[in-house]
Amino acid sequence: MDNMIQVRDVTKNFGSQRVLRGVSLDIERGEAVVIIGRSGGGKSILLKHLIGLLQPDSGIVRVDGEDLAQMDERSLLRVRRKYGMLFQMAALFDSLTVDENVGFVLRRQGLESESEIRRRIGEALEMVELPGIGHKMPSELSGGMRKRVGLARAIVYRPEIVLYDEPTTGLDPIAADNIDRLIRRVWETLHVTSIAVTHDMKSARTISNRILMLHEGRIYSEGPTRDILESTDPVIHRFVNGISTPQKSE
Amino acid sequence: MVQLGEVFLLLAETARSFRHQTPSWKDFLHQLQFIGVKSQSVVITTGAATGMVLCAQTFLQFHKVKMDTATGAVVSIGMSSELGPVLAALMLTARVGAAMTAELGTMKVTEQIDALRALAAHPVDTLVVPRFLALLASAPLLTAESVVVGILSSWLVGVHLLGIDSAYYLVNMTRYTDPQDVLTGLIKSFVFAAIIAVVGCHKGLTCRGGAEGVGRATTEAVVAASISILIINFFLTLFLARIFNA
Ligand SMILES: Nc1ncnc2c1ncn2[C@@H]1O[C@H](COP(=O)(O)OP(=O)(O)O)[C@@H](O)[C@H]1O
Ligand SMILES: [Mg+2]
Numbered sequence: 001m002d003n004m005i006q007v008r009d010v011t012k013n014f015g016s017q018r019v020l021r022g023v024s025l026d027i028e029r030g031e032a033v034v035i036i037g038r039s040g041g042g043k044s045i046l047l048k049h050l051i052g053l054l055q056p057d058s059g060i061v062r063v064d065g066e067d068l069a070q071m072d073e074r075s076l077l078r079v080r081r082k083y084g085m086l087f088q089m090a091a092l093f094d095s096l097t098v099d100e101n102v103g104f105v106l107r108r109q110g111l112e113s114e115s116e117i118r119r120r121i122g123e124a125l126e127m128v129e130l131p132g133i134g135h136k137m138p139s140e141l142s143g144g145m146r147k148r149v150g151l152a153r154a155i156v157y158r159p160e161i162v163l164y165d166e167p168t169t170g171l172d173p174i175a176a177d178n179i180d181r182l183i184r185r186v187w188e189t190l191h192v193t194s195i196a197v198t199h200d201m202k203s204a205r206t207i208s209n210r211i212l213m214l215h216e217g218r219i220y221s222e223g224p225t226r227d228i229l230e231s232t233d234p235v236i237h238r239f240v241n242g243i244s245t246p247q248k249s250e
Numbered sequence: 251m252v253q254l255g256e257v258f259l260l261l262a263e264t265a266r267s268f269r270h271q272t273p274s275w276k277d278f279l280h281q282l283q284f285i286g287v288k289s290q291s292v293v294i295t296t297g298a299a300t301g302m303v304l305c306a307q308t309f310l311q312f313h314k315v316k317m318d319t320a321t322g323a324v325v326s327i328g329m330s331s332e333l334g335p336v337l338a339a340l341m342l343t344a345r346v347g348a349a350m351t352a353e354l355g356t357m358k359v360t361e362q363i364d365a366l367r368a369l370a371a372h373p374v375d376t377l378v379v380p381r382f383l384a385l386l387a388s389a390p391l392l393t394a395e396s397v398v399v400g401i402l403s404s405w406l407v408g409v410h411l412l413g414i415d416s417a418y419y420l421v422n423m424t425r426y427t428d429p430q431d432v433l434t435g436l437i438k439s440f441v442f443a444a445i446i447a448v449v450g451c452h453k454g455l456t457c458r459g460g461a462e463g464v465g466r467a468t469t470e471a472v473v474a475a476s477i478s479i480l481i482i483n484f485f486l487t488l489f490l491a492r493i494f495n496a
Contacts, residue, residue, distance in 0.1 A: 053364050073372065074270065080370045091365035093357075105369050153369075 004029040004161065004193050005050060010059030011217075012045055019045050020056070021217030029160075032187045032194040034204040034225075036239065037214035043197035044088065044165050046214060050195065051083050051163060052076040063161075084154030084192075085163040089170075090146040092138040098125075098149050099134030105157045124156040125149075128182055144175030148182065155186055162186060164196035168203045180206040201240055205229060213239065253452075253474075260452045261444070263374045264382055270375065277380035285346050285381070286388030292341050293396045300333050301325060301400030305407045309414065318414050322423035325404040330427065331434040334397035336483050339442035342389060343475045347450035350381055351471040354454025355464040363455065373455060382447040389443035390436050397435060430494040438486050442479050449475040 005027040012020040019042040027033055037043050048054040049061055052068040061068040063079060071079070092101050100107075102124055106117045125131050128148040138146060147167065154162055167183060168176035180203050187194040187207070197214075198204055204211055204225065211228040213220045213236060221228065221236055229240055238245070267273075308324045354377060357363050363373050401423075408414040453471035457463050 048364070051368055053367055073367075077367075077370045077372060080368055083368060085365070085368040087361045087365055087368075089360060091361040093362055093365070094360075104371075108369075108371060 002029040006062040008060040010056040033210045034208035035197045035212045082160045084159035086150045088165040090150035094138050102153045124152040128152045161193045168200045183207045267375045273379045281380045281384035285384045293392045294399050297396030297400035298403040301404040302407045305404035309412050319418035322419040323426035326423045326427045329397045329400040331431040335393050335435045335438040338393045338396045339479045347446040350450035351454040351468045355457035355467045358457045378451045385443045385447040389439045393439035434490045
C-alpha cells in the first residue's frame with residue numbers, strides 16, 4: 001500500500017457555516033477516485049484542501065508524508081508542482097492565448113528551450129484533441145474546449161496527481177463524454193493519481209475505480225465504484241439515482 | 251483595522267518577493283505601458299486645468315494688494331509640493347488603482363488566482379510586483395509632467411491673459427521655489443504610488459462574490475486609496491517640512 005494522500009479530521013468553517021466537519025480519507029498512488037456529493041456540500045472546498053489552496057481550521061492533510069496544513073504559501077508552491085488541477089470553469093488566464101496558458105509553467109520554470117516548450121505544448125494540445133488552436137484567446141472557445149485547454153495546461157508539466165473540479169458540469173452530453181474519455185486516457189497513459197469531485201454519476205462511472213461520498217461535511221461512505229453505484233444504503237441510493245427526499249406536505 | 255494589517259502584510263510580501271523571484275521584464279513593461287504611458291493625457295489635463303485656475307485665482311487676490319508678479323511663485327510652489335502630487339495621485343487612483351482591483355478581482359472570482367497558485371506561481375510575484383514597480387516608476391514622472399504642464403499653462407494664463415510681466419513672473423517663480431518643494435512633491439508621489447498599488451491589489455485579491463463583489467471591491471479600493479492619500483499628504487507635508495528645515 002502506497003499512501004499518497006492522507007486526510008485526517010479536517011474541519012473548515014466559513015463564519016458560522018460548518019462546511020467540512022471532520023473529513024478523513026486516504027488515496028493511494030495511481031488510484032482513480034471520485035468524490036460525490038450534493039451541490040454546495042463542500043466538494044470544491046475539500047478538493048482545494050488537497051492541494052493547499054485552502055488551509056483547514058483543524059486536521060491534517062498529508063501528501064507524500066508532508067503535512068500541508070503546517071506549511072506557508074511559499075513552501076506550498078513547491079508541493080503544488082506535483083499537482084495539476086482542472087477548475088470548474090477552467091479558469092484559463094483570459095489575458096493570455098491558449099498557447100501561453102498551456103505553456104505557463106514551462107516558460108516560468110525556463111528549464112527548456114523555446115522549441116522544446118513549443119513541442120510539449122503541441123503534444124498536450126494533441127492529447128486533448130485540440131491541435132492548432134494555440135493562437136486563440138480563451139474567450140473565443142466554447143465551454144468544452146476551454147475545459148480541454150485547462151486539462152492540457154494541467155498535464156503539460158507531467159504532474160503526479162491531477163485534480164478535477166466537476167469536469168463535466170455545464171457541458172452538453174457529448175462534450176461531457178469527451179472530457180470523461182480524456183480524463184480516463186490521462187489516467188491510463190500518464191499513470192497519474194486522478195481525483196475528481198462531481199455529482200454526475202455517469203461521469204463517476206467512467207472515470208473512477210473508487211467512489212467516496214461526501215455528505216453533511218463528512219465522508220459518509222466509500223467503496224469500489226460498482227459497489228457504491230449499486231448500494232442499497234438509502235442516502236447513497238437516493239443520491240446515485242437522483243431521488244429527492246419526499247416532502248411530508250406533498 | 252484588520253484590513254490595514256492585511257495591506258501591510260501584502261506590502262511585506264511584495265518586498266519579500268524580490269528574494270524569491272526576479273520580477274518579469276515582460277510583465278513590468280506591459281504594466282508600464284498601461285500605467286505610465288497611457289495615463290499621460292489624464293495627468294496632463296489635470297495639471298493644465300489646475301495650473302490655470304490656480305493662477306487666475308491667485309492673481310485676482312494678489313492684484314488687490316499689487317503683488318501681481320508673485321502669482322508665479324505661488325502657483326509653482328503649490329503645484330510642485332501639493333496639488334501636483336495629490337491630484338496626479340487621485341487621477342491615478344481612479345484610472346489605474348480601480349483597473350487593478352477590477353482585473354485582479356475578476357481573476358479572483360473566476361478562480362484564475364487559484365489557478366495561478368495551483369500552477370506553483372505566487373500571485374504576489376506574478377501580479378502584484380509588476381504593477382507595484384510600474385506604478386512606482388511612473389508616478390514621479392507623471393507627477394513631474396503634470397507639474398511642468400501646470401506651470402506652463404499658468405504662465406500662459408498669467409502673462410497672455412492677465413497681463414503679468416513675463417520676466418518678473420519667472421524671476422519670482424524661480425526665486426521662491428526651492429529644490430525642497432520639488433523634492434517634497436517627488437517623495438510624495440512615490441508614497442502615493444505605493445498606496446495606490448498595494449490598496450488596489452489587496453482589494454482585488456481579497457474580492458469575493460461574483461460581478462457584484464468586483465464592483466464593490468473597486469469602489470472600496472478607490473475610496474480607501476483616495477482618503478489615505480489625502481490624510482497621508484497632510485502628515486507628509488508636516489514631516490518633510492520638518493526634515494528640510496532642520
Ligand atoms: N470563500 C468562501 N467564503 C464563504 N463561504 C464559502 C466560500 N467558499 C465556499 N463557501 C460555501 O461553502 C459551501 C460549500 O461550497 P463548495 O465546496 O463550493 O460546494 P460544492 O460541493 O458545490 O463544490 C457553500 O455553501 C458555499 O457557499
Ligand atoms: Mg464546486
